Amino acid sequence: xxxxxxxxxxxxxxxxxxxxxxxxVAERSGVLNLGVEGMMIMxxxxxxSVSLLSGSAWLxxxxxxxxxxxxxxxxGFLTLTLVTNQVATGLALTLFGLGVSGMIGESFVGQPGxxxxxxDIPVLSDLPVVGRLVFGQDPLFYLSLLLxxxxxxFLFGTRAGLMLRAVGDNPASAHAQGISVIGIRxxxxxxxxxxAGLAGAYxxxxxxxxxxxxxxxxxxxxxxxxxVFASWRPWRVIxxxxxxxxxxxxxxxxxxxxxxxxxxxxxxxxxxxTIVVLVVISQNRRxxxxxxxxxxxxxxxxxx
Amino acid sequence: xxxxxxxxxxxxPLFSALSPFLALLLTLFxxxxxxxxxxxxxxxxxxFFFIDPLLETWSLHELxxxxxxxxxxxxxxxxxxxxxxxxxxxxxxxxxxxxxGSILPVMFPGFQTWIVLPLMLLxxxxxxxxxxxxxxxxxxxxxxNEILVSLMxxxxxxxxxxxxxxxxxxxxxxYNFPETRNFHDFAxxxxxxxxAGRAHWGIIFAIAAALVLWFVLSRTLKGIEVxxxxxxxxxxxxxxxxxxxxxxxxxxxxxxxxGLAGISEVSGAIGQLRxxxxxxxxxxxxxxxxxxxxxxxxxxxxxxxxALSYLxxxxxxxxxxxxxxxxxxxxxxxxxxxxxxxxLIHYRIRLTRTVAAxxxxxxxxxx
Numbered sequence: 126x127x128x129x130x131x132x133x134x135x136x137x138x139x140x141x142x143x144x145x146x147x148x149x150v151a152e153r154s155g156v157l158n159l160g161v162e163g164m165m166i167m168x169x170x171x172x173x174s175v176s177l178l179s180g181s182a183w184l185x186x187x188x189x190x191x192x193x194x195x196x197x198x199x200x201g202f203l204t205l206t207l208v209t210n211q212v213a214t215g216l217a218l219t220l221f222g223l224g225v226s227g228m229i230g231e232s233f234v235g236q237p238g239x240x241x242x243x244x245d246i247p248v249l250s251d252l253p254v255v256g257r258l259v260f261g262q263d264p265l266f267y268l269s270l271l272l273x274x275x276x277x278x279f280l281f282g283t284r285a286g287l288m289l290r291a292v293g294d295n296p297a298s299a300h301a302q303g304i305s306v307i308g309i310r311x312x313x314x315x316x317x318x319x320x321a322g323l324a325g326a327y328x329x330x331x332x333x334x335x336x337x338x339x340x341x342x343x344x345x346x347x348x349x350x351x352x353v354f355a356s357w358r359p360w361r362v363i364x365x366x367x368x369x370x371x372x373x374x375x376x377x378x379x380x381x382x383x384x385x386x387x388x389x390x391x392x393x394x395x396x397x398x399t400i401v402v403l404v405v406i407s408q409n410r411r412x413x414x415x416x417x418x419x420x421x422x423x424x425x426x427x428x429x
Numbered sequence: 430x431x432x433x434x435x436x437x438x439x440x441x442p443l444f445s446a447l448s449p450f451l452a453l454l455l456t457l458f459x460x461x462x463x464x465x466x467x468x469x470x471x472x473x474x475x476x477f478f479f480i481d482p483l484l485e486t487w488s489l490h491e492l493x494x495x496x497x498x499x500x501x502x503x504x505x506x507x508x509x510x511x512x513x514x515x516x517x518x519x520x521x522x523x524x525x526x527x528x529x530g531s532i533l534p535v536m537f538p539g540f541q542t543w544i545v546l547p548l549m550l551l552x553x554x555x556x557x558x559x560x561x562x563x564x565x566x567x568x569x570x571x572x573x574n575e576i577l578v579s580l581m582x583x584x585x586x587x588x589x590x591x592x593x594x595x596x597x598x599x600x601x602x603x604y605n606f607p608e609t610r611n612f613h614d615f616a617x618x619x620x621x622x623x624x625a626g627r628a629h630w631g632i633i634f635a636i637a638a639a640l641v642l643w644f645v646l647s648r649t650l651k652g653i654e655v656x657x658x659x660x661x662x663x664x665x666x667x668x669x670x671x672x673x674x675x676x677x678x679x680x681x682x683x684x685x686x687x688g689l690a691g692i693s694e695v696s697g698a699i700g701q702l703r704x705x706x707x708x709x710x711x712x713x714x715x716x717x718x719x720x721x722x723x724x725x726x727x728x729x730x731x732x733x734x735x736a737l738s739y740l741x742x743x744x745x746x747x748x749x750x751x752x753x754x755x756x757x758x759x760x761x762x763x764x765x766x767x768x769x770x771x772x773l774i775h776y777r778i779r780l781t782r783t784v785a786a787x788x789x790x791x792x793x794x795x796x
Contacts, residue, residue: 159576163761199765203765203768203769206432206434207432207434207768207769207772208434208772208775208776209768209769209771209772210768212515212576213510213715213719213764213768214765214768216517216715216764217716217761217764217765217768218761219761220712220713220715220716220757220760220761220764221758221761221762221764221765222761223757223761224754224755224756224757224758224759224760224761225757225758225761227752227754227757227758228752228754228755228757228758231752231754338754342584343580343581343584346577346580346581349577350574350577350581353574353577387592387596389588389589389591389592389595390588390592392588393584393585393588393589396581396582396584396585397581397585399577399581400567400573400577400578400581400582403567403573403574403577403578404567404571404573407567407571407572407573407574408571410572413572426434426436
């Protein structure tokens with residue numbers, strides 16, 4: 126029982142973690158992309174349909190990553206090249222993604238999908254309690270942890286990561302140093318899109334292998350909240366993602382065993398929890414002030 | 430080839446006026462390309478999408494039914510966006526307004542006099558405003574991100590409505606369908622021309638609200654305050670305007686109008702509460718606000734354009750068999766083009782060839 130609950134918490138947390146880590150990189154470069162939900166749902170529909178048509182779940186994953194990055198490129202073109210308002214453009218990306226995914230997915234509604242297989246290391250995965258948890262999960266679970274470690278190392282341990290943070294904190298001086306602010310922001314935004322696409326594919330290939338319209342159900346937005354929760358620190362995103370995974374799975378189990386609370390109230394718990402967490406974090410001004418990228422959401426037009 | 434933006438000394442009045450139309454044209458063009466990919470005749474598809482719904486009286490009425498909530502919510506959002514408050518949870522305020530306004534006809538069906546309808550509208554307004562007050566208060570008091578809070582509250586409102594109509598408010602004589610009892614005659618917002626079609630008083634509320642807000646924004650001190658606080662909070666502080674008070678004001682106005690839209694829709698167009706009472710009006714109204722360039726008069730026109738896209742989606746589904754989800758894709762695309770065209774107001778776009786640019790680039794240019 127405990128093992129299966131912990132396993133499902135991991136599958137609920139992994140897409141949040143992947144999407145939030147991607148958005149964290151974009152925001153560290155100073156770009157606020159509110160289109161995570163849109164890129165994620167496009168990843169979900171692409172991953173589902175490509176794997177079904179090609180017969181390979183991995184091909185679906187790759188296609189979802191490409192589509193997520195392509196959507197982010199569109200966002201980048203508008204906000205970085207045409208200097209449109211980032212908040213409004215992100216909303217447009219979400220609305221557009223929800224619409225297009227509904228169109229593409231219409232013919233796939235109700236079809237059984239492919240499932241990404243689990244890694245199964247013999248002997249080790251049969252260990253009691255921790256066996257399946259540590260050695261027998263889906264490959265993207267391991268990837269999500271590697272991704273977090275990689276991003277943490279990149280941002281705080283490499284020169285390129287320092288440049289990216291410089292671009293997010295003070296684009297004018299980064300520009301004066303000869304760093305291509307816009308170029309770096311494009312790359313960061315596209316990395317965020319690729320991650321959101323991957324997170325979407327996780328939903329439609331691992332979490333619930335089927336296509337349902339609007340199946341992301343606000344997870345893209347929760348991922349955005351997680352970045353704030355983590356105060357733009359990669360490792361803290363893991364804590365946030367698993368907290369939300371826990372709330373999501375906890376309320377599902379409570380519904381299953383028939384707690385005397387209406388199921389709708391339980392379903393709204395993750396959303397309410399998001400609000401509570403945001404309030405608690407924002408009360409601590411020192412923490413947020415210290416870590417928020419100083420130029421988050423502000424456009425930069427290089428003069429020449 | 431690279432695209433280069435050259436800042437205009439002043440914003441261009443020509444492009445401020447032209448950009449929404451340019452955006453519409455580009456959307457139509459992109460839509461034609463999309464239909465071509467779907468294997469449809471693009472001209473025929475666009476005809477069914479955007480012309481056919483305008484040819485019958487009943488569908489003009491439907492246009493007004495759909496434009497009413499879009500305009501009501503859109504003008505409210507314009508106050509928010511002009512003052513730099515990002516309320517994107519109007520869908521939730523719409524739902525809570527509808528629920529609050531429905532308390533009388535659902536819980537006290539025996540109470541039937543003429544006062545019921547005005548009370549319902551008032552309660553809808555208060556319900557929407559109260560729900561919008563949550564993100565506003567949290568932003569003003571704790572500096573909590575209003576975008577995420579207002580959006581999360583949409584999901585909470587949807588689930589709450591779902592619980593109500595399946596649980597305590599379910600129609601006792603409704604064969605277990607998840608819906609409330611039908612509103613009695615005193616609780617129904619009347620149709621304007623009952624013989625001609627379904628258009629109800631909601632559209633009149635919408636145009637009145639737009640005119641009032643147009644006056645407030647362009648002719649009063651409050652309007653100046655909204656714009657100053659939005660464009661430059663620092664200048665607003667020097668002017669003695671309080672940021673916190675503006676946050677509350679903007680959210681209350683837009684929440685109240687979204688609530689009015691909600692109760693008008695339920696009372697005028699649906700006649701009862703159901704699990705789903707809005708095809709995303711609260712989100713589409715964001716597009717309406719931007720297409721109308723955040724000007725209430727422009728928003729009236731924009732509301733009709735987006736209402737047409739809803740109707741066109743339905744018409745195209747019936748006549749040429751494209752899914753009505755294309756309407757959502759169209760709407761998203763439209764917002765992209767609106768935002769992109771607004772770029773022309775502040776910048777001139779210059780295309781330069783990369784090779785030439787490199788060779789003449791000054792050493793200080795960015796690599």
